[in-house]
Amino acid sequence: MKRKLLNRILLLCFAVIIISACKKESTGSSSVYLPVVEGYLMPGQALSIKLYQQKSLTDTAKYGAAISGMQVYVSDGSTKVQLSESPKGTYTYSDQGFLAEGKTYTLQFNYLTYAVSAKTVMPGKPTNFATQYGSVTLSSTTTTDPNTSNTTIDKLTWDNPDSLNHVLVFYNKNGADFPLSSFGGNRPANFELNTNRASYYNLTQATFPYYGHYTVTLLRVNQEFIDLIKSNTSNSTSQNLTNIPTNVVNGYGIFTAMQSDTLSFNLL
Numbered sequence: 467m468k469r470k471l472l473n474r475i476l477l478l479c480f481a482v483i484i485i486s487a488c489k490k491e492s493t494g495s496s497s498v499y500l501p502v503v504e505g506y507l508m509p510g511q512a513l514s515i516k517l518y519q520q521k522s523l524t525d526t527a528k529y530g531a532a533i534s535g536m537q538v539y540v541s542d543g544s545t546k547v548q549l550s551e552s553p554k555g556t557y558t559y560s561d562q563g564f565l566a567e568g569k570t571y572t573l574q575f576n577y578l579t580y581a582v583s584a585k586t587v588m589p590g591k592p593t594n595f596a597t598q599y600g601s602v603t604l605s606s607t608t609t610t611d612p613n614t615s616n617t618t619i620d621k622l623t624w625d626n627p628d629s630l631n632h633v634l635v636f637y638n639k640n641g642a643d644f645p646l647s648s649f650g651g652n653r654p655a656n657f658e659l660n661t662n663r664a665s666y667y668n669l670t671q672a673t674f675p676y677y678g679h680y681t682v683t684l685l686r687v688n689q690e691f692i693d694l695i696k697s698n699t700s701n702s703t704s705q706n707l708t709n710i711p712t713n714v715v716n717g718y719g720i721f722t723a724m725q726s727d728t729l730s731f732n733l734l
Contacts, residue, residue, distance in 0.1 A: 501533055501577045503584060503719035508726070509566060509591075513540060513559040515549060515573065520718070532556075538575040542566070565723070567591065573714075573721050584714040584721035589686045591725040592632065593625045597682070601732040604646075604671065615672040620731065624684055626665035631692050633685045634659045634667060640678035646671070646733075660695060674733055683728045691722045 505515040515538060519530035532555025539548050542564065549557035565571075565588060573584045598621040626632065638655040653675035661667050674680075685691075693711035712718045 499578060500580065501582060501717045501719075502530060503573070503582070503714045503717050503721055505573065505584075505719075505721040507565055507571060507586065507588065507721075507723035509588070510562055511565070512562060513549065513564060515540075515557045515721070517555055517557065517575075517577075533577065536575045536577065538573070540564075541572045541574070542569045543572075567725070571721075571723060577717070580716040582715065582717045584717070586688055586690065586713070586721055586723045588723040589630065589688060589725055592684045592686045592727045595622070595624045595684045595727040595729060597622055597729055597731055600730065601734060603734045604677075616670050618668040618670055620669040621666060622669065622682065622684070623666045624727075626663070629663040631663060631687050631689060632661045633687055633691070633695065634661060635683040635685060636674075637681040637683070638676055638678040639681065640676070642676055644677040646674055646676055658695060660692060669731075677733050680731045680733065681728060682731050683726050685724050685726050687724045688722055690720055691724065694720055694722075 500520065502518050502520055503515065504518075505513075507513060517533040517536060517538070519533060521527060521530035534551065534554045536551070536557065537548065538551075538557040539546055540559065541547075545564075547559050547561075547564065549559045551557050567588050567590050570585060570587050573582075575582050599619075602619045604619070622634065624632065635658045636656060640655075642655045655676050655678070659667065659673075690711070690713040697711055710718070712720065714721060
């Protein structure tokens with residue numbers, strides 16, 4: 467279950483990572499040689515870091531070439547471990563007990579002449595994640611009336627006394643098979659929402675482009691993750707690639723940690 471969840475998160479963040487993997491042509495800057503890092507740490511998962519090269523904007527490949535043969539280390543402040551490479555360009559550490567709440571994790575490796583590093587803190591697990599209704603049925607009259615599109619149909623709640631960062635990830639098991647209405651347009655079936663440090667989120671008809679059986683995941687995340695998904699909604703183009711956020715020193719991409727809780731919601 468956690469592996470499937472992590473894969474969904476990676477897919478949702480994929481567009482931003484791809485932008486950070488691209489480089490402007492003929493910039494004259496040595497930054498075009500910096501590596502791209504993709505690492506999402508989650509307790510109960512093997513630690514996994516993906517390294518690849520930047521690519522030109524005209525390159526149609528999903529990723530740049532994998533960076534192989536690196537000696538990649540991660541420290542939790544008291545123990546420093548070396549990751550193993552398998553498959554090419556992916557570096558892992560299989561001991562799932564290595565990732566724990568409250569610890570600071572530091573990534574380190576050398577690439578060409580650069581000492582590459584990144585740091586993140588493992589947040590606590592979300593608590594008391596709940597939905598007001600497990601299932602909501604919408605009438606055909608409601609879905610065709612634009613005046614009802616912003617009416618609250620359900621409320622998600624969780625504990626957040628310290629106003630920490632949380633993101634909601636919606637995965638529709640039915641995909642795009644059942645469009646809700648013309649309001650959805652070409653929106654994806656799976657999506658994420660920044661809760662803006664709140665302890666609740668009101669779901670409306672406009673939240674959902676499709677009917678279906680949803681898995682809803684609440685992620686407690688760090689600021690670097692928020693910066694990444696915010697950049698994904700700011701229409702990043704080849705003119706502002708230098709503004710893509712990263713917490714990697716001498717590199718691009720992201721190295722971050724998160725914890726989650728999951729529930730089900732049916733929109734019928």
